[in-house]
Amino acid sequence: MFYTNCNHISVLLDEAIQALNINSTGVYIDGTFGVGGHSKLILSRLAKQGRLLAIDRDWISVKIGEFIAKQDSRFTMIHNVFSKMNKYVENMGLIGAVDGILLDLGMSTLQLNDYSRGFSFMRDGLLDMRMDVSSGQSASEWLSKASLENIAWVLKTFGEERFSKNIAKAIVAERRYKPFTSAIALSKLICDTIPYRNMHKHPATKSFLAIRMYINDELKEIIRVLNDALVMLSPKGRLVVISFNSLEDRLVKYFIREHSCVVSVPSKLPLTNYQIFSKYKNECQLKNMGKLTPSKQEIKRNVRARSAILRYAEKLIL
Numbered sequence: 001m002f003y004t005n006c007n008h009i010s011v012l013l014d015e016a017i018q019a020l021n022i023n024s025t026g027v028y029i030d031g032t033f034g035v036g037g038h039s040k041l042i043l044s045r046l047a048k049q050g051r052l053l054a055i056d057r058d059w060i061s062v063k064i065g066e067f068i069a070k071q072d073s074r075f076t077m078i079h080n081v082f083s084k085m086n087k088y089v090e091n092m093g094l095i096g097a098v099d100g101i102l103l104d105l106g107m108s109t110l111q112l113n114d115y116s117r118g119f120s121f122m123r124d125g126l127l128d129m130r131m132d133v134s135s136g137q138s139a140s141e142w143l144s145k146a147s148l149e150n151i152a153w154v155l156k157t158f159g160e161e162r163f164s165k166n167i168a169k170a171i172v173a174e175r176r177y178k179p180f181t182s183a184i185a186l187s188k189l190i191c192d193t194i195p196y197r198n199m200h201k202h203p204a205t206k207s208f209l210a211i212r213m214y215i216n217d218e219l220k221e222i223i224r225v226l227n228d229a230l231v232m233l234s235p236k237g238r239l240v241v242i243s244f245n246s247l248e249d250r251l252v253k254y255f256i257r258e259h260s261c262v263v264s265v266p267s268k269l270p271l272t273n274y275q276i277f278s279k280y281k282n283e284c285q286l287k288n289m290g291k292l293t294p295s296k297q298e299i300k301r302n303v304r305a306r307s308a309i310l311r312y313a314e315k316l317i318l
Helices: 015-022 037-045 059-073 081-089 110-112 141-144 148-159 164-174 183-195 207-217 218-232 244-259 273-279 298-301 303-307
Strands: 028-030 053-058 075-079 100-106 233-243 286-291 309-315
Touching: 015 037, 015 059, 015 100, 015 233, 015 286, 015 309, 028 037, 037 053, 037 059, 037 100, 053 059, 053 081, 059 075, 081 218, 100 218, 141 207, 141 309, 148 164, 164 183, 183 207, 207 218, 218 233, 233 244, 244 286, 244 309, 298 303
Parallel strands: 028 053, 028 100, 053 075, 100 233
Antiparallel strands: 233 309, 286 309
């Protein structure tokens, strides 16, 4: 099967599975299947009664998952955005019965290494950037008609790019002569526009990240799935999220913080934990289990891991 030589290394693989605290007969969701690194390790921990649902919007990933599903009846592969997983969970009668949800945000190495998709600013390819090439507008289509103000806003909001206005002006000026269809052409334009060079980061990194996140509606997707996770998880079920940039991580951090129970109660007040949680049940739905980052050894093996942060929480029994 072609996925075996895609050179993908799952980041924080063992840590993510440990954070899920797997029950061998439980129900789990891999919300970002990719090439199946996390899914295969989860399956190895499940008994015959266990179940794993995986979802991905990328058709190549779906084909990989379908190949595994044909060999393992415990596994179900779904093609969709992960914000729609609650619909499948509801149809299967599993609302409130999911023991763990894993989200490994961002791109897979499979997508990044496929230069024809336009995700990489290092090699040429069609400037597409859609995770699901069967729907939505491509990056090239958006850049051909977006206003200068909209382009600048996207670069600033999603990429935190300090030179967003300069880059937007250069894009609008250049597209009058020819449309942006090449990833390397956009990368070169950004490099030529930015006056300041970060020795640790390619000049086009933030802009490519911003355009990709906007085209795929990634932040809204994260917000939707996090909110749905509260309903899908069973008591003591785990939510595990690996993020790779500050915007993603802040969303996850604040979500867990908002729904975690940190209540100060006078020591002599005669209230049980159940009574405290019941009083604050709208806020107290999760227990914050903390965060994990890659070891120096993992970063040395896989440079992509350097920005990864894993945060996890457990749903409270109310």
